[in-house]
Amino acid sequence: MNDQELLRRLADVLERYDPVPAGIGVDAVAAGLLAGSAAAALVLVADGAGAVSGVGGRGLGLSWPGGRFDVQIDAGVRLTGLVSGLIGSLWVRWPGGSRLVSVDSVGRFVVGGLPSGPLSFVVAGAVGPWFVG
Amino acid sequence: MVLSVTELVRLAADADQAAWRELVRRYRTLVWAVAREHRLDASDAADVSQATWLTLAEQLPRLREPERLAGWLATTARRESLRILTVRRREEPLDWADLPSTVDGPEAALLASDRDGALWRALHGLPERCRALLRLVAHSPELTYAQAARALGIRAGSVGPIRTRCLAVLRRRLECDGLVEAR
Secondary structure (H helix, E strand, O other): OOHHHHHHHHHHHHHHHOOOOHHHHHHHHHHHHHOOOOOOOOEEEEEEEOOOOOOOOEEEEEEEOOEEEEEEEEOOOEEEEEEOOOOOEEEEEEOOEEEEEEOOOOOEEEEOOOOOOOEEEEEOOEEOOOEOO | OOOOHHHHHHHHHOOOHHHHHHHHHHHHHHHHHHHHHOOOOHHHHHHHHHHHHHHHHHHHHHOOOHHHHHHHHHHHHHHHHHHHHHHHHHHOOOOHHHOOOOOOOHHHHOOOOOHHHHHHHHHHOOOHHHHHHHHHHHHOOOOOHHHHHHHHOOOHHHHHHHHHHHHHHHHHHHHHOOOOOOO
């Protein structure tokens, strides 16, 4: 058995013992509906764990030409954030849907009850990257 | 007719869902393998996989080197896997020894005493870096050494020697178990 044959057999064994769950293939195929749909104009400028002291989760900073917002994602899935630009709302989206989130007069927003899995934001028409909380 | 990855990317960027499905079919095991070899559990690995495919879908028209899609996918999945690992470490004290191994879980119960099971066990007896590299090149032989290096966070110059050494160790173990003939 040469190297190529051994690697082919290894690939077969990996498929058998640690297969890609069927749901992942379905979700991946569904993602194709988004093909080329976004300009990805929201830029990730900060990404770290536990940005809020003493709290777990993931902290992100995203910017667009008109401002910046920072958001903390906690298990649950709950988002808390602060926007520096002049906007009254933003969209949070997930593979199967989206929700309009109000931003208060000083730029704060809170949203809970989101599905687990990848999330993304749309602010002032600028679309952000996908990330996992 | 078998389309090249470049042709598939171009078609998928034009909303050809058949082309997109073919891309998913070719590379879903690679994306999954990268997440799993970062020791993510099945749930986090699933989220990383999905985020990787969503990102690709939206980046398709701007993919600069579509012929290098395998490397792009592996690097994107690695980046997201590392971010998740950082978040999880903050959420609870992490003892690397306690991290779930890809050999754990329901699949472990399925391990048979057949040749495939022996190969699986031999693979998991290898050092982590060996296992991760062999898994990557087994799923995506078209990856260049530079792409494999980026996906695993090792030096490109190390990939060839590590691959050769790890395959030799794996083969020796299989020979010792009488599963392949000694060369």
